[in-house]
Amino acid sequence: MSEDIKSKIQNYRTAPFDSRFPNQNQTRYCWQNYLDFHHCEKAMNDRGGDASVCEWYKRVYKSLCPASWVNSWDDHIAEDTFPGKI
Template sequence: MKKRVNNIAEDIKTKIKNNKIVPSDSRFPNQNETRNCWHNYLDFHRCEKAMTAEGGEVSVCDWYRRVYKSLCPVSWLSAWDDRRAQGTFPGKV
């Protein structure tokens, strides 16, 4: 399992290094990026939780962080971070 995690980590690091802008995501074909923002925020925190549990590098999750930080308004992020800290966040992380 650890070898698979390391291979995935290397693939993600390569993608992060080669991409400078947020790519198009076919799951979200419309111009409204709200759902894209939400899903990447959740994906980052899920990835971070999984990597921490596996003892892997959390830096492989930076891709999701870069995407959600470029899409989401700062006010949403601070509100979501506060709710996660309080334990009242509505998303499944």
């Protein structure tokens, strides 16, 4: 992982502005970052790469999403009933 990315992850405070989600309601931003994290993690594990590069998405969704949603989605993934495409 490049030093620039490592420093950005280390200095991370909260989710940055994303022009795809300009409104006050950040539900879609939360959902998209949750999916992006799991897509990234799956792709990196399938290719034998370092999944730590996916930490950015995890930090963003952890700062945006309520813990109850994340716990529910994790349970759905474990039960193979998750509604999203991972």
